[in-house]
Amino acid sequence: MYFGAQYYRPPFPDRTCWERDFLNMKQLGFHVVKLWAVWNDIEREPDHFVFDDLDLLAELAGKNSLKVIINTIPEGAPYWLYEAYPDCLYETVEGKKITMGGPANLPTGGWPGLCMDNPEVSDLVCNFIFRTAEHYRDNSSVIILDVWNEPHLEPMFDYKSELLCACGASKRAFRDWLKVRYGSLERLNEAWFRRYSDWEEIVPPPRFGTYTDMMDWRRFWLYNLAEWLKRRVEAARRGAPGKLIQTHSASADYMGASSNGALGIELSDEFLLAREVDVFGLSSFPKWLMGETKRDYDLSHLLQSEIICAASREKDFYQAELQGGAGVPGFLAHKVPKREDIRIWNWNTIAAGGKGVVYWQYAPEPAGMESPGFGLTGFSGENTERSLEAGRCARLFEAYKLDRSRPVPAIxxxxxxxxxxxxxxxxxxxxxxxxxxxxxxxxxxxxxxxxxxxxxxxxxxxxxxxxxxxxxxxxxxxxxxxxxxxxxxxxxxxxxxxxxxxxxxxxxxxxxxxxxxxxxxxxxxxxxxxxxxxxxxxxxxxxxxxxxxxxxxxxxxxxxxxxxxxxxxxxxxxxxxxxxxxxxxxxxxxxxxxxxxxxxxxxxxxxxxxxxxxxxFKAEGYSLFSVLEAPELIVRLLQTENGPVMAVVNQTPESRPLFARERTGKEWSLEVPGYDGVLLILETGE
Missing domain, CATH: 3.40.50.880 (Class I glutamine amidotransferase (GATase) domain)
Structure with missing residues (x-):
């Protein structure tokens, strides 16, 4: 199980906090910590890599019985890259180039980097990932390498009204994909209702209008980004054979972070991406983004977790980023989660088959547009009701030994x-x-x-x-x-x-x-x-x-x-x-x-x-048992090493009755407390 928090995103937090914070994580019951390896912070000059801060943090993690997840961030590109390859910037269909700078979530800047359809950029990105993986290949504290933080067409979070990417390399890649898809220009013309005489005449659609070319262009990007991910995974595997390789989605892409859809605009598809990695994850900021009422954002979080479960198939997935403090819609953060929020989001993850929760983030962000948000703890490192509940949940679910559990598919x-x-x-x-x-x-x-x-x-x-x-x-x-x-x-x-x-x-x-x-x-x-x-x-x-x-x-x-x-x-x-x-x-x-x-x-x-x-639908839900009465309760079944376990989540403030019957005839009748859940070990065997 993975219970812990994102901690380091250079240059924060300050070194003076590290020992205090890692000791507190251990005392809370956490056992993983996530650290960002940002490209421009590490490869400050071409082929000169500096891992000093990450090395100290990994050593400190080992001393406190914490395992480390290294999250590589090529999207924080070094400025020497821009100077060497100015023609490789992301580009809109109207020809506007997206210059590198500092976004809300990357203090060292360099965002959004350059387009990986350019072979020279792709090679340098993969070399950074390879060198990072190689550096930690023999470090026993480092257990996972996350090769892409929230994979999507990177500029789209800030440029949702634009159509990207139409740089020269992406245009060529799009034409090459079309050649494979259709085999001949004649077949493409028939599908698109066009009269092209040469492949070079084809450009990405500059506006909404005809469906066929727009659907193909977005479909190309979904598969293209999966190919980018494959390259990153291969680089990490070469650098650190035997380490688990991960990526994590910014949302369930068929929903989007705010349940308004993301597949076509952000160009990320969890059902393609999860195939390429060993472990898959999800980012969620329920109280900030997923609804105005607690019932709405709790339900949206569960829905997204279950789509990610479906995409992960037989692979482990977990909550790789979960809102730990206030969300940030503008200056001065608001919508701070309460202990019952943290509790329900943990229960949602477990019921969906997830293998733990890593919070974004441990400490409040001290600078930039994400400040003063997201901290699980207070400004001086003190525990809050959120961090204490996070620790309680970590200890609770660790005790159930669900690390090898698998969701039983509902009917x-x-x-x-x-x-x-x-x-x-x-x-x-x-x-x-x-x-x-x-x-x-x-x-x-x-x-x-x-x-x-x-x-x-x-x-x-x-x-x-x-x-x-x-x-x-x-x-x-x-x-x-x-x-x-x-x-x-x-x-x-x-x-x-x-x-x-x-x-x-x-x-x-x-x-x-x-x-x-x-x-x-x-x-x-x-x-x-x-x-x-x-x-x-x-x-x-x-x-x-x-x-x-x-x-x-x-x-x-x-x-x-x-x-x-x-x-x-x-x-x-x-x-x-x-x-x-x-x-x-x-x-x-x-x-x-x-x-x-x-x-x-x-x-x-x-x-x-x-x-x-x-x-x-069939109200009973499963072949192993029948749900006879469960008003407004979430009922899911997990198969564990010790047999099937029923996970029941109550997202409402009042206690709710559960009445279920196992295949053996045993009946369950109990009240599930408000804003809480229960795990019931069933007698039914296969």
Missing amino acids: NGIYLSRNADLLLFAAGAQEEKYAHSIYGVFKSCAEGGIPVRFVHGDYMESAWEEGLRVLYVPMSLSLSDEEQSRILKFAGMGGRVVLEAAAGLYSEMGKICADGSSSPCPMLEAAFAAKEISLDAGDGEIPVLDQEGAVLCEGLYYRQTMKAARGKVNGWFEDGTPAMAEMEYGKGEIRWIGTFPGAAVKDAGSRAAAEFIQKQ
Whole structure:
């Protein structure tokens, strides 16, 4: 387990604090500390590396029984690099170069560095990582090398209104990727509706307008950054064979740090990045960024942790950065976490299958735009209610010996699609609609005490064997042929598929699929023999009614209608057109609703939509036991060396009843305290 704090980001904290602070970490029950290795602080002159501060800190960590995570930061580039390669700066599509300077989170400046599509820059970045790894290869205190702090297209945190990167090297890399993807210029022209006569005519799209080129450009960057990460990982492995290699995401990218979407704008995809490393992590600042109410930011934190769990697959993940003190929206920090915040965020991490919590950060930041925020401790190094609760949680969860635990997949799943997200980005950067739809479905399950997990399109092929039985597909307007085939195959094997409106209306290239001989929604055609499909904009909440006119559900944005030759229509729009239908498909079933209930939960607070969503899932949640009653409780199952353990989290201030029954017949009935959790060892075996 990894419990501890980020400590050193040069030049802070001051050396006079080090011994005092490391002793206090040990006394709190922490056993890891994270240290930043910033490129411009270490390689101050070409090929001259200075590790003095990190060496002293690693030695001090060893004396206090603390293990060390070294986080390499090439994004704090040395200024001699800029002087040597001024043409390698990041560049917008309009030709504006992003010059190096000091951002909010990097006191030594040099941000955002230079673009790694330039081979000479890539080699120097990887050499810095290699030399750092090599320096600590035989240091037993150093257990993990984190090769990329929050991987994304680096300038995008500060330049969200720009389209990047369009430097010469990135343009060449984009064209090379397109050549592999399409094989010929003729095939690209057909896909993009263009008439290019030479590959050199292709440039990144300069504005939002056509979907096909924008989706491809952003798709290229997702895979391109995964390639950058692979190079960094290889450099670290060469330098320190046997050390664990890590990266950690700034958020669950399908949600973004503030649940407004990040995949298309920040260009980071945890389902690609986690494949390259041994250990994966997540940064979270719930009280600062994730919601206005405690319930919202606690739930958002759990949601993001569970997406990261799904991306990590069989690999360990943990909370690599967790808000330790005040968030910083402007001068003078605010929104300081309380002890119950720290407690719930720890329980969220454990319930999601995480292997610990490392706080950002131990001491308050003394300078720059992050000051005076984020400190777990006070200005003079004194403990706070936050640090004391962090230490209590570290000791509590260490005692449970969950270091080898694995989440047991719930039978209910929420579908995630790269294509669905990228289409909404291409439609004028509207990713928040997709993120809000996902949140609304997840929130509905949490309020109903229904265990659920996330299922990404990349891993849909194995979902049935991994125990999935219900798949809810929110706002997936763009789906590849392969995605649709796998979803239908899952239903045919016995699964229940619930499709929100217009699922698969667009291909993965952002083109409506109808060609005069087929339906514009292939999955609806396969299940319902659907014809005459239309899509109309709605005004406000869109009710779906039963035969007596009572509201069954509500949605937002659009209403999709169709004529179904097969299946049963069981809901109607106010004008009497079909709005809801279900159909047996193979051994399973497909359900359709012609609007967006997930969005209605998030953006309109619709109770009717939440209740509809809850009814689509199997309330019991797991094959090993049934959740019979768990109002507003989070119930998850972990497989440990000592058998299955039920993790129950109560994110509300009042105690809540839990009633569950194991497969053996044993029943659990207890009250879960407010703002707390419990771990229950089950009798049920495999």
